[in-house]
Amino acid sequence: xxxxxxxxxxxxxxxxxxxxxxxxxxxxxxxxxxxxxxxxxxxxxxxxxxxxxxxxxxxxxxxxxxxxxxxxxxxxxxxxxxxxxxxxxxxxxxxxxxxxxxxxxxxxxxxxxxxxxxxxxxxxxxxxxxxxxxxxxxxxxxxxxxxxxxxxxxxxxxxxxxxxxxxxxxxxxxxxxxxxxxxxxxxxxxxxxxxxxxxxxxxxxxxxxxxxxxxxxxxxxxxxxxxxxxxxxxxxxxxxxxxxxxxxxxxxxxxxxxxxxxxxxxxxxxxxxxxxxxxxxxxxxxxxxxxxxxxxxxxxxxxxxxxxxxxxxxxxxxxxxxx
Numbered sequence: 001x002x003x004x005x006x007x008x009x010x011x012x013x014x015x016x017x018x019x020x021x022x023x024x025x026x027x028x029x030x031x032x033x034x035x036x037x038x039x040x041x042x043x044x045x046x047x048x049x050x051x052x053x054x055x056x057x058x059x060x061x062x063x064x065x066x067x068x069x070x071x072x073x074x075x076x077x078x079x080x081x082x083x084x085x086x087x088x089x090x091x092x093x094x095x096x097x098x099x100x101x102x103x104x105x106x107x108x109x110x111x112x113x114x115x116x117x118x119x120x121x122x123x124x125x126x127x128x129x130x131x132x133x134x135x136x137x138x139x140x141x142x143x144x145x146x147x148x149x150x151x152x153x154x155x156x157x158x159x160x161x162x163x164x165x166x167x168x169x170x171x172x173x174x175x176x177x178x179x180x181x182x183x184x185x186x187x188x189x190x191x192x193x194x195x196x197x198x199x200x201x202x203x204x205x206x207x208x209x210x211x212x213x214x215x216x217x218x219x220x221x222x223x224x225x226x227x228x229x230x231x232x233x234x235x236x237x238x239x240x241x242x243x244x245x246x247x248x249x250x251x252x253x254x255x256x257x258x259x260x261x262x263x264x265x266x267x268x269x270x271x272x273x274x275x276x277x278x279x280x281x282x283x284x285x286x287x288x289x290x291x292x293x294x295x296x297x298x299x300x301x302x303x304x305x306x307x308x309x310x311x312x313x314x315x316x317x318x319x320x321x322x323x
Contacts, residue, residue, distance in 0.1 A: 003087030004305040004321065009048045009058040012309045013086070015302060018062060021083060021091040029071055029094050035110040035299075036067035036085045038309075038319040040239070041265075062087050064321075068100060068110045076100045078109050078281065086302065086321050095274075098281045103289045107297045111318035112147070115295065116284045117276065118238050119148035119208070122263035123155055124280070125272045126236040127206040131156030134202050136195075137178075138219060139210035139241060141169035143295070143318050146176060148208055150293050151284070153177040159202050163215065169316065176294065188218055195222040203231040213242030220248065225255030232257045238264065 001020045004013040023030060046063050062084025069090070071077055078100055079085075079092040100109045123129040135152045139145055141164035152160050162178045164170050170181040182194050198204070199222070209216055216237070223233065235258060252258075261267075268276070287293040298317040300308045305321060 001088040002302065002323075003062045003084065004064070004302060005060055005062055006046050007060045010046075012306045013046060013063045014306055015304075018060075018087065020089050021087075023091055027093050027095065028091050029097070031067070031069045031071060031077065031079055031090045031092060033067045033069040033085060033087060033090050033323050035069070035106045035320050035322050036064045037111045037114060037297075038064070038086075038321060039114045041065060041114070043309075062090075064090075066110075066113060068106045069323075071097075076102070076106075078113055078285075080113075080277075086305070086323070088323055096277060098277055098285070101285055101289050104285055107299050107320045107322070108288055108295060109285065110320050111295055111297045112284060112288060112293070113281050115144040115147035115318070116151070116281055118144040118210075118263075119151045120155075120280050120284065121268060121272065121276060122208055122236045122238050123148070123152060123206070125268065126261050126263045127208065127234045129155045129157065129206060132158045133205040134159040134161070135206045135208060136161045136163070136198075136204045136219070137208045137210070138163045138215055139239070140164055140173055140178070141166045141316075142210060142241070143316065144238070145210050146173065146316065147293070147295060148210075149173055149176050149178050152208075154287060154292060161198055161204070166315075172316070184215055191215075192218050192222040195219055199223065199231070204233060205231075207233065207235040209235060209237040210239040211242040212237055212240040212244065212246060214246075215242060217246050217248075220246075220252050220256075220258075223256050223258065224249070224252045225257075227255060230255070230257045234258070235260045237262045 003018040005016045064085030066080045067085035078098045080096040081092040135157045140162035159179045161180045163182045165184045296317045297320045298314045299320045
């Protein structure tokens with residue numbers, strides 16, 4: 001079969017022949033793949049830079065961790081698989097599949113779930129979002145951040161504040177449901193002052209972070225307590241686009257009622273992962289059909305995977321490989 005294959009660690013995937021996958025245990029099914037999205041996760045895994053591949057000896061493999069297509073009985077499904085998905089055929093476990101509404105096209109169905117994993121899972125299970133909460137999304141101009149704004153509103157957030165560097169993208173977020181924007185181009189003191197003022201007017205309950213690094217240091221500094229009672233907050237980090245480490249003052253943790261955690265592969269319980277497939281993704285598919293969740297894609301044919309991989313995709317659009 002044809003597939004997008006990484007033959008050497010760190011190299012670009014190539015459109016090549018690869019053995020068809022085989023079902024090896026009960027509960028597995030074969031999928032005729034029609035589309036698969038390319039995410040930062042896939043790029044990191046392909047380069048051997050993701051924590052989930054740290055202990056893996058390199059051998060040629062098919063890229064992709066999820067996709068959409070048809071089961072052998074003709075059912076239209078989304079599926080997750082660690083065995084590669086950017087190929088004509090893929091194997092997955094039946095429990096890791098979600099029916100796709102007929103009204104939803106394959107491209108959106110392929111693109112949406114990863115952004116949902118990076119937003120809804122953090123908001124629902126790590127942050128415990130409730131109707132009426134105020135949410136600050138740090139680094140919201142990326143694809144997952146754009147979905148996070150909409151998901152927060154779907155979950156009943158009263159106010160959503162977003163940060164980012166791209167001024168045009170920040171304006172777009174106001175059209176997607178954000179209530180207030182804060183530019184990361186501000187100098188440190190002005191940025192912290194802006195966050196402090198917002199927090200004093202509308203206490204922030206949840207910080208959803210996609211950047212880590214210096215911007216998180218500034219946000220935490222803005223919330224630093226003075227020994228009086230402080231508002232309870234939860235900071236959940238989902239990405240590290242601005243760096244993998246921060247300097248964190250012990251005084252901030254001792255003087256502020258804040259809980260810091262992360263959301264990603266390995267941090268979810270089996271029960272939460274099960275709900276991702278049984279409830280969360282199906283609900284988000286229906287929201288997309290109803291026009292309440294919007295995502296843009298850039299579709300390319302699998303034959304062009306190597307050229308597009310090196311060039312990157314269009315800003316604000318999820319790259320989707322069609323097969």
